[in-house]
Amino acid sequence: MLSLNFIRENTQEVIDRLSIKNFNGVEIIARIVELDNQRRETQKKLDDSQSQSNILAKEIGTLFQAGKIAEANRLKETTGELKAQAKEFDLALENIKIELEEILIRVPNLPHASVPLGKTPEDNIIVAAEGEAKPAAASSVPHWDLATRYDIIDFNTGNKITGAGFPLYKGKGARLQRALINFFLEEALKAGYTEVQPPYLVNAASAYATGQLPDKDAQMYHAGLDDLYLIPTAEVPVTNIYRDTILKSQDLPVKNVAYSACFRREAGSYGKDVRGLNRLHQFDKVEIVQISHPDQSYKILEEMRNHVTGLLRKLELPFRALKLCGGDMSFTSALTYDMEVWSSAQARWLEVSSVSNFESFQSNRLKLRFKDETGKMQTAHTLNGSALALPRIMAALLENNQTKDGIRIPGVLVPYAGFEEIN
RNA sequence: GGAGAGAUGGCAGAGUGGUCGAUUGCGGCGGUCUUGAAAACCGUUGACCUGCAAGGGUCCGGGGGUUCGAAUCCCUCUCUCUCCGCCA
Numbered sequence: 001m002l003s004l005n006f007i008r009e010n011t012q013e014v015i016d017r018l019s020i021k022n023f024n025g026v027e028i029i030a031r032i033v034e035l036d037n038q039r040r041e042t043q044k045k046l047d048d049s050q051s052q053s054n055i056l057a058k059e060i061g062t063l064f065q066a067g068k069i070a071e072a073n074r075l076k077e078t079t080g081e082l083k084a085q086a087k088e089f090d091l092a093l094e095n096i097k098i099e100l101e102e103i104l105i106r107v108p109n110l111p112h113a114s115v116p117l118g119k120t121p122e123d124n125i126i127v128a129a130e131g132e133a134k135p136a137a138a139s140s141v142p143h144w145d146l147a148t149r150y151d152i153i154d155f156n157t158g159n160k161i162t163g164a165g166f167p168l169y170k171g172k173g174a175r176l177q178r179a180l181i182n183f184f185l186e187e188a189l190k191a192g193y194t195e196v197q198p199p200y201l202v203n204a205a206s207a208y209a210t211g212q213l214p215d216k217d218a219q220m221y222h223a224g225l226d227d228l229y230l231i232p233t234a235e236v237p238v239t240n241i242y243r244d245t246i247l248k249s250q251d252l253p254v255k256n257v258a259y260s261a262c263f264r265r266e267a268g269s270y271g272k273d274v275r276g277l278n279r280l281h282q283f284d285k286v287e288i289v290q291i292s293h294p295d296q297s298y299k300i301l302e303e304m305r306n307h308v309t310g311l312l313r314k315l316e317l318p319f320r321a322l323k324l325c326g327g328d329m330s331f332t333s334a335l336t337y338d339m340e341v342w343s344s345a346q347a348r349w350l351e352v353s354s355v356s357n358f359e360s361f362q363s364n365r366l367k368l369r370f371k372d373e374t375g376k377m378q379t380a381h382t383l384n385g386s387a388l389a390l391p392r393i394m395a396a397l398l399e400n401n402q403t404k405d406g407i408r409i410p411g412v413l414v415p416y417a418g419f420e421e422i423n
Numbered sequence: 424g425g426a427g428a429g430a431u432g433g434c435a436g437a438g439u440g441g442u443c444g445a446u447u448g449c450g451g452c453g454g455u456c457u458u459g460a461a462a463a464c465c466g467u468u469g470a471c472c473u474g475c476a477a478g479g480g481u482c483c484g485g486g487g488g489u490u491c492g493a494a495u496c497c498c499u500c501u502c503u504c505u506c507c508g509c510c511a
Contacts, residue, residue: 039472040472040473043472043473043480044473044474044479044480046480046481047472047473047479047480047481048479048480050479050480050481051479051480053491053492054479054480054492056491056492057441057491057492058441058442058492059491060441060491060492061441061442061491061492062441062442064441064491065441072491073491075491076491077491078491079491079492080491082491083491246433246469246470375452377470
């Protein structure tokens with residue numbers, strides 16, 4: 001969430017920048033400022049009345065000790081009034097705070113100055129492209145048919161065990177998954193990330209802190225008996241490592257990488273988008289997370305995008321990078337790059353990574369701060385990116401590397417997979 | 424799942440109704456001494472809200488209560504530890 005101070009001091013700028021995300025903030029921001037003024041006034045009244053109570057309580061204590069019982073009892077009568085008054089202010093303050101919080105969490109993050117205007121994915125800007133996005137050849141087979149032909153992914157059995165969107169990987173399919181996970185983790189280690197293995201279920205406080213709650217709760221599986229959520233991405237548990245934390249400036253940047261399974265309900269998806277591996281309820285992903293000094297976060301965002309670019313190059317996949325327009329960005333992000341690989345048999349781009357800078361939006365909710373060089377408390381910036389999500393990489397590898405004899409495995413994966421071809 | 428014990432500042436650990444935001448030790452920071460360092464000694468060292476400031480207010484796991492006054496008493500929730508049971 002945005003900080004109250006920033007909203008107060010930059011009211012018009014906040015409204016203007018929100019409009020780039022196609023969010024009309026005129027009324028909501030005005031209400032926030034109004035509530036914050038009320039909060040300050042009420043807080044002052046409460047403080048004053050408590051201050052008086054404290055003084056009286058001390059006096060009474062002294063009187064009792066001095067044996068002046070009658071005088072003490074007289075003072076006691078005045079405190080009753082003060083107490084009732086304080087209770088009233090306290091209640092009013094509580095209500096103001098609740099309303100303020102409820103409104104504040106519904107305001108999206110401000111987009112970075114470089115975010116392009118736009119409403120739909122068509123308005124995203126291509127900032128890089130490599131490799132040849134060939135049109136589908138007549139002989140090209142989509143990955144869902146290749147999966148069956150070579151018996152490496154069994155969608156029907158996954159259907160039987162659980163339901164649609166939960167495929168069963170078999171034989172070289174399963175081994176290729178494992179190879180990809182290890183390849184991605186090793187590359188991240190080489191880039192200086194520290195590997196962590198997080199829980200796959202999180203509590204509501206964690207889901208709230210990274211922004212999945214309250215606005216995206218329909219996208220998460222919920223274990224109702226224990227009130228826990230299955231993670232939609234490792235971003236949630238990994239970023240929450242640093243919830244309610246004060247880091248030292250020399251700890252920054254924090255670089256973590258985690259492999260996890262991810263679970264998404266994907267309510268409302270249909271058609272060719274969900275065919276085969278294109279969109280699953282359970283999938284594997286290696287996620288990189290960084291916590292940075294505010295001055296460094298955009299430099300680090302580029303570093304993270306370069307890391308993902310390097311992975312796609314090594315996998316020999318045609319790809320492009322998009323800078324998302326205001327309308328296509330997530331609620332929490334200030335700047336997002338999407339990375340897409342070309343799927344030759346489907347003749348379409350598939351999103352395999354999303355790299356974002358959240359600036360202090362998550363940190364404000366997380367209460368993630370650090371002491372800077374001068375000992376001053378500052379809010380840190382958080383960033384994350386997929387490096388990478390497996391299913392669509394798998395889809396592109398199968399489709400782009402198919403020959404009449406089998407599927408060629410990129411050289412970089414062979415040591416991890418232990419085979420050169422699926423046939 | 425059953426029984427018991429506990430939760431205090433970065434950490435360890437006192438405090439069981441009034442002057443306690445909290446003794447002390449360790450750690451951190453600054454200084455003296457030293458060519459430098461160690462040791463020793465001295466000083467300093469939490470967060471949040473509010474205010475130009477002085478100051479005021481809140482916080483001893485969370486929430487509620489008793490009291491003029493709560494870290495301290497009561498209720499409740501959460502978590503941790505020990506023992507038993509079950510188990511990868």
